[in-house]
Amino acid sequence: MFERMAELAIRRSRLVLVVAAVIVALMGVLGAGAFGKLLGGGFDDPASPSSRARNVIDEKLGGETNLVLLVRATDGRIDAPAARRDGESLIADLKKEPDLENVVSYWDTESPDLRSEDGREALVLARVKGHDAQQQENAKGVIDDYAGTYEDTLTVKAGGSAGVSHEMGPQTEKDLVLAETIAVPLILLLLLVVFGTVVSALLPLAVALIAIVGVFAELYVVGGVTDVSIFAINLTTALGLGLGVDYALLMISRFREQLAAGASVEDAVRRTMSTAGRTVAFSAATVAAALAALMVFPQYFLRSFGYSGVGVVVIAALASLFVMPALLNVLGHRVNKGRMPWAKRARTGTPAPAPGIRTSVWGRLARTAMRRPALTALPVLAVLLLAASPLLGITFGTADERVLPEDAESREVSVSLRENFRGNDAAALRVVIDENVNRAPLASYAARLSGLDGVARVETSTGTYADGRTGPGNPALGRPTAQQLNVVSTLTPKSDAAKDLVGKVRATAPPAGTHPLVGGGDAELVDSNDSIAGRLPLAVGLIVVTTFMLLFLFTGSVVQPLRALVLNAVSLGATIGVMTWIFQDGNLSGVLGFTAQPMETSMTVLMFCVAFGLSMDYEVFVTSRIKELHDLGEDNESAVTGGLGHTGGIVSAAAALIAVSFFAFGTAEISFMQLFGLGSGLAILIDAVAVRGILVPAAMRLLGRSAWYAPGPLRRFHARFGLSEDGPVPAAQQVAAKV
Known part of the structure; x- marks a missing residue:
């Protein structure tokens, strides 16, 4: 097989390079739109109880709150006349936004739970409409318009899952640019040191470029069919640079070695393909097999790395096995051109x-x-x-706003919710009953939940339950065919105690004949860990x-x-x-x-x-x-x-x-x-x-x-099906193999 590939590279070198250039150009055109197809998130199992709870909320209860606006009075308390006037104006503007729904604020409800304990901050909760990429785009528009100073008396900061996603996307792009800015010059410098010649040092970067451009095109196509995480880009660039350079390094080293042993250019290409080419093929297969295992997980965050990882390995290997031998055949001994001053061994063909x-x-x-x-x-x-x-x-845990820098706006919102408000509404457990429930059983169930350790209150459509007391409810939490209960706790989100509370809520006896689903951040963490552990x-x-x-x-x-x-x-x-x-x-x-x-x-x-x-x-x-x-x-x-x-x-x-x-x-x-x-x-x-x-x-x-x-039957199996080097080995090359 590798001998035939070598003959193609020798006899049709320029045709192979022209076809490769055309394919790379086409992939570049497709890959340019990859970022627009990729999404944040993807850490949850779509079949888990928490994901199903979120789906019910989206379909029957007006959607889960995903945007939290933290509004702070620039001078004095949030109830001061000027701050209140501008706060009410802010809410009026937000309710006119076509991309928002279910806007709830302290000024609407007068709920003390939506005002900070020091009276200087208030919360606005809302849902950004849309799904996936459209929701991200809508959130960007709203946050860009309202975050910052409002009417000189208020400052607005965006948090919640929409706020985190809004900051993660641009940050990922910045991180990617910085990493490439650091990595590419260092890799080129190391290649010059390793090979000692300019031409040899540039060839691996060509393979890496093909791999990266190819996978960007792949992600554009796959992203149009299924959900793909934006973080797959990071693996694409790191693996594309790394494996492209690795495979090319092996091929070029063997080619130069064969030239140094006295082989002709054509024989050097043949021997390189039957040895280093075989190694590259098997190496790529083992790496691809390891990365393909990521596709068994239901979280599209992990599956995305499987898509991009396998793609970059395959494309890097194909470039090394088809484009690289054609380049080596065209260059011949010129592969050693541009010798660097320190490359004393370059004339022997052995890499420095x-x-x-x-x-x-x-x-x-x-x-x-x-x-x-x-x-x-x-x-x-x-x-x-x-x-x-x-x-x-x-x-183990799942990603949240803490993965962002401390000065990230969505992280500052989360810190304020945890430290300055009684209970964190944004981190509440969402208990969903996907059917009609009578008032009395619902109230009894909510009272039982409110008695669990760490629970500050339980909000329902018919009442709010805390410490044996009942307050006004939120009618938006109920529909004729579904009910939602928000279990707000005083526990630190994603702590062991918070995860234990998920189990206690799920173990609490529900109204007869119902099967509640428990969602929310802590439930998603528990379900995600269970899902990954199961697969x-x-x-x-x-x-x-x-x-x-x-x-x-x-x-x-x-x-x-x-x-x-x-x-x-x-x-x-x-x-x-x-x-x-x-x-x-x-x-x-x-x-x-x-x-x-x-x-x-x-x-x-x-x-x-x-x-x-x-x-x-x-x-x-x-x-x-x-x-x-x-x-x-x-x-x-x-x-x-x-x-x-x-x-x-x-x-x-x-x-x-x-x-x-x-x-x-x-x-x-x-x-x-x-x-x-x-x-x-x-x-x-x-x-x-x-x-x-x-x-x-x-x-x-x-x-x-x-x-x-190996046992006898397996030895015979390998003799028949194992991939061995092809063709006779010239004497000069046998000597080189033993060097």
Whole structure:
């Protein structure tokens, strides 16, 4: 297969490049509209009780409040004549807005719960009309028009879910631009150091550009069919840069090596495709398999990363397997043009090592690890297990306004609601009964709910219940076919106590013959965690099975996949443990500028899948060369030391390059993107240095010949269906393979 692809690149190089240019141009036109198709949110399971409760509220009860306006008197109390006059004027204007409905305010109701305890602030609650992208656009118009100073006597700040989404979108775009501004120049500089020539350094960026443009086009198309999270863009750029550079690095390194060994340009392309091309194909398959597992989750936030992740892997691999060999064939020996002053080894065709790293160091390190496996591996394992120890205290949450900077307007609104108002209406549990309920059973149910620990009051259409007292109700909470009860608590939203209250509310006996649904932020957190926990075994099982099958097809061994899975589990445990220590426990919060909170469930799952896939990326890089030497007759020690000695510099350089693209997101203002970027970058470095450099050779030494074991039937299966290198290997190239 790879031989035929090489012949296409050799015989039709320019045609391949012209077709590729046309396709990239078309993808660029489509991709330009991607941002307009993407949405915020997506953290909830649409089939969960909380999501179903929200649907009933939207369909039968006029819609859930999603916009909270915090109105503050610039001078004095909110009840002062001037402030009251302008407040009433503000409400009149808001009620005329065609994109708003269910506008309720302190000035309408005189409810003390909508006025702050110090009397200087009041709340306006409303629902922004529309769904998905249209709702976001409507919220933007309203917030832009009313947030800020109103009539000189009032200041208005926007919060609620609409306010958070309004700020997250632009912040995501800013974070993306900043990350790319940092990552691209650093990656180019590292490529110049690694390759030592200008032409070779620019080629990987071409593959990365194709991958990124292609996935932007994919997201535009997919976003027109289903919901796609705007945060998928971040993964697209990080993975596009990283994998595009990684795959191209491997291809170019092998091509230059073959030229240095005396092969013709055509033979160098053929050998590059049958070795590095094969490695890229298998590597892409393992990464795509890990990311495809994200599609089993019902939350479109996670599914979106599956769409974009698989897309960027496939497009980066296709560009490397079709466009890159055509470029190498056209360039030939000119791939070494533009030699940099420090590239003393450029004339040999071997890429210059990364800063401070000599390729032979990895061979010597591997030899040491194989001769003293316990002495070298045990300290590394001890450090990794220590790094994983914070997992013993890990807790999970969902994204809220706290992921934004402290000076974000929607976050300031949330803080004021929590600290200055009696009970947080915006964070109330929404209990929905999707049928008609008589007044007496409804009142009895509300009274029982109001007696639960932590409940400040329960609002219904017929009355408000608190501490055994009954006050006026809110008729808007009732319809002939449905009833809504707002359970307002004094508990900190998303705390353990708040989550426990969800269970208590759901366990409270409802009116006979009814089946209430409990929604609201805390209920959504509980349901989201339960949903992800329920699908996680399936996702992990798919990753393990597909990875095992692919590595078996790649190596012909059943031991190698098991060894890879165990070492990956150790490195991932260490990575997530360190992220827990930082982001949950609050260490380095002052440096990175985030607020400590439970690990965001969806982002932790995403980081696991991405880091697992990229770890397998380097597993394939290293194992491919070890197997190549093993198949040429080398003994186990020579194959491992030779393979690592030859690929160690490439893997370390590739890891540094892709880590840069992820670490750049450490500058993000949204904290869970910091978590994702820093965690993924750290996982890559741990894998490339500790696992590939020390634990792999130590494990191979302990396994000995059994490292390549497979039962007879599976050996025959691999001989028939396993993907092997094609074509004869010229003598000069056999020598190069052993270098």
